[in-house]
Amino acid sequence: MDFNVQYDVAVVGGGIAGVAAAIQSARSGKKTVLIEKTILLGGLATSGLIYVYLPLCDGNGHQTTFGICEELIHNSLIYGPGDIPENWRNEKNAPELKRFICRFSPASFMLSMEELLLDAGVDLWLDTLACAVETKDAKMTAVIVENESGRGRIKARCFIDASGSSILARRAGVPCLPEDNFLSLWAIMYALGKESELGQNLAFEIHTGAALSTPGTIWLRKDLSEKLFPEARTDQELLEMLTYRGLSGKKVSRFVQDTHRLLRESLKIEYASGRSDRTRYFPLKLPLMPQFRKTYCIDGDYVLADNQNNRHFEDSIGMLPDWRKSGPVWEIPFRTLYTRRMGGLLAAGRCTAASGDAWEITRVIPSAAMTGQVAGLAAAMSIDQGKEPWELDISDLQNRLRKLGFKLHLGEIDL
Ligand SMILES: Cc1cc2nc3c(=O)[nH]c(=O)nc-3n(C[C@H](O)[C@H](O)[C@H](O)COP(=O)(O)OP(=O)(O)OC[C@H]3O[C@@H](n4cnc5c(N)ncnc54)[C@H](O)[C@@H]3O)c2cc1C
Structure with missing residues (x-):
């Protein structure tokens, strides 16, 4: 190894999920590193040229998703154009039925996200590829990275897989589930x-x-x-x-x-x-990431499945709306963020466990932000309490999320 370093929390992947996870971990007092293989933050949402922050509400006036997810939607507009419907800018549960949605400029969002991470005290390792992991007794102990300095070992007490394709989990031999696009x-x-x-x-x-x-x-x-x-x-x-x-x-x-x-x-x-010529009609920018929404997620302790909308989960860590139509709201169980097969590891964003239609609901920017923040908080709690994610007291986690502005169950938003 050319270098060896130690952190409390190592987050792999600087997409929306990794950004939210790293911010929350650092705000929870943990020495946090965010490892990103490109030089830009935001993942698919920015480098993949997605520019629509899908809704944080159910389409019937109820806000469903809160916390860093809401902070980031406003953050995306600091250095560029975009629009959030008027009422949602100022109110919770805006009576209007226009959805709490926003379009943003990917480059502007990259700049503002980076500022937010640096303000939170996160160490950013850009242009750094996570290429292998080390485990001991079914617990993750280090991630091996490569960058201009060579090949090095980053040890941490907890890891968050926000790679979009469960790269940490797969490199550790954890079973994962594939999906089509x-x-x-x-x-x-x-x-x-x-x-x-x-x-x-x-x-x-x-x-x-x-x-x-x-x-x-x-x-x-x-x-x-x-x-x-x-x-x-x-x-x-x-x-x-x-x-x-x-x-x-x-x-x-x-x-x-x-x-x-x-x-x-x-x-x-x-x-x-003859409609256009190359001086007026030409490609200005191409996506820097392959635009796959669904590749591999962890086979979690619970796998969210078809038709589980408007259902109560005792271990809900937040809610997501159906971005395709008004009405359905999904509670997201904490168990979709880990598997007991590997200690010291949490999944966020596109790596969380889903199947069937639940892939659609959970493969969007708000979902990445929400599960990322929860993973960041759970990682910090695991370290403080010397526990694995599945050993955490779920009511303790839920109370801390409520203090961060989350609502967790349908009844809390009058559904
Ligand atoms: C065509 C398409 C259209 C979409 N439209 C919308 C939309 O309109 N609105 C919406 O809200 N959502 C949309 N989505 C989905 C949304 O973009 C994603 O679900 C969300 O951005 C995923 O965030 P993430 O952080 O989980 O993963 P990603 O964005 O994939 O981030 C993963 C990050 O990890 C990094 N990484 C990967 N491997 C490594 C490694 N080995 N070492 C270091 N870094 C690594 C990547 O470079 C990347 O930055 C769309 C997706 C696609 C493909």
Whole structure:
């Protein structure tokens, strides 16, 4: 090793989840490091060029999500344009039905988030890749990183996996659950100007006869699919190409190249049509991260599943709305943030345990901010009390969250 350092809490991944986790851990008095493989903060939300902070309310006037999640939505507008509906700027439970949502400039948000982390006293290790872990007796003890200084060991008393794809958990051999990405196909269709062909309900059919009808999978008509991937020789190859799972290095690389190819094609079509020329219509910036929403999450002590909205969980650590429609609200169990198979480790954001429709609900910016903050607080409590996350007194954790402004159960927001 070229270097060895020690922290209380090591957070891997500087996306929204990692940012919220690191801020909360540092505010709880813990010496905290945030390790990010790029040089920019915000992950998919900024480097992935997502610019919509999805809602913190249920669409019927009830605010569902609080704490750093709310702080960050305002923070995103400090150095740039954006809009939060008027009433939500000043009130809780705004009577208007416009959702508590905001658009932001990714670059502006990167700047303001970094300032917030530095103000909280977090050590930022940018351009640093977490590439391996060390464990002892089923407990995580160190993360091995690589950067300009070489390869080094970062020891900590608690680790937070906010890598978006459960990289810490997987490197430690913890079982994880994979999932598909229909939004990736969506992006491709937009790039080709074929969004209208996606239809209202995202229900597409690929006539290969293969059984792929899992919920959340988008189907693409075979004639369109063939246009997208002319090199596919068989239906099975076509299907393979359409399922952008982002679960292997090769597939991630191919997905990125395919999207770039399709973007080039759409530009050629635009120029050939005479509608635009390259001095007025050109790509200004490309996403710096592959746009996979769903890759791997931990197989947690509890896995949030389909149709569990408007359900009471005794160990709820906060609530999330359904960003697709008004009404449903989901309580999120603390058990989705850890697995007893590995001590000293908490999951945040896209790494938290979900299946089926719960992937949709929990793979958004508010969810990343909320679970990140909870992981940061739970990590600090675990260290103070010398306990594993699952040994924490849940009412103690919940009371501390309430002091931070959280509401945890449906009844607390009159639902
Ligand atoms: C196409 C698309 C559209 C979306 N639209 C919206 C939307 O409109 N609104 C919305 O709210 N949400 C949207 N989402 C989802 C949302 O962007 C994500 O759920 C959320 O930003 C995830 O945050 P995260 O912190 O959990 O993970 P990520 O944003 O993935 O952050 C993970 C971070 O970890 C870093 N990292 C990974 N591996 C390592 C490593 N080994 N070492 C060091 N660092 C590492 C990455 O560089 C990254 O910065 C969309 C997602 C996609 C793909």
